[in-house]
Amino acid sequence: MNPKDPDPARNPYRSLGRGMAFVASLLMLGMFYLYFQNSLQARNHPNRDLQIAPGAELVLKRSGDGHYVFPGTINGRPVSFLLDTGATLVSVPAHLAEELGLEAGAYQQSITANGTVVTRTTRIGALAFGPFVLRNVPASLNPGMAGDQMLLGMSVLKHLEFTQRGDTLRLRPLAGE
Structure with a gap:
């Protein structure tokens, strides 16, 4: 050879x-x-490891698709939230209700970006993200949501002060709450 x-x-x-x-x-x-x-991953999920600023402030970075997505919990179970100032309530995909310990209440109509949908009322015993914990939060169970992401609506955001500058959003508790 x-x-x-x-x-x-x-x-x-x-x-x-x-x-x-x-x-x-x-x-x-x-x-x-x-x-x-x-x-x-860093571009699309910049908040996967939340950084909590001093003074109970949460600083979020905008993801590659222009949204603020971040981890949290509902009734102690890990979830992913998408901040949605256009949503009145926290909107939970209906198929996750049992897993998250949520009971379906009365039927209601909800106007969404995809049209009018029949949802069910519910209450979240404990909702947490960053330094914030809220109890007895009004929410809806939406059968039209196929994914695993929760829309964090104004039923939570009304308890916070938020300021956006560029691609950064700062969340702080309202004075007196």
């Missing part, structure tokens, strides 16, 4: 070189994937 043998069928070093080049290419693609995956 001569490495300079012109007959490729008899030269094992040539196929070994191609195999190593293929493996190196796969490793490079994997490294690019991990790098860009982390970059996308």
Whole structure:
């Protein structure tokens, strides 16, 4: 076996070189994937690890799609909130009601961005995010919401002062609450 043998069928070093080049290419693609995956996660979910500022203030960064999305809990169970100043109540996907310990109440009509929907009233025993904990929060169970994200509406936001500058939103408790 001569490495300079012109007959490729008899030269094992040539196929070994191609195999190593293929493996190196796969490793490079994997490294690019991990790098860009982390970059996308940071851009699309900048609040996944909430930073709580001194004085019970919560600072949120806008995600890549222009929304403020952040983790919290409903009745002690982890959830993802999307801040929605256009929502009157906290809106919970109806398929999560049992998992979150929520009881469906009276039927009501809710006007959403997707049109009018029949929802059910409910009350959230404990809703928490960052330094904030609210109890007995009015909410609705929306059967039209397919995902796992909760809309954090004005039934919560009315208890907070919020200021937006650029891509940063600061939430603070209202004076006297």
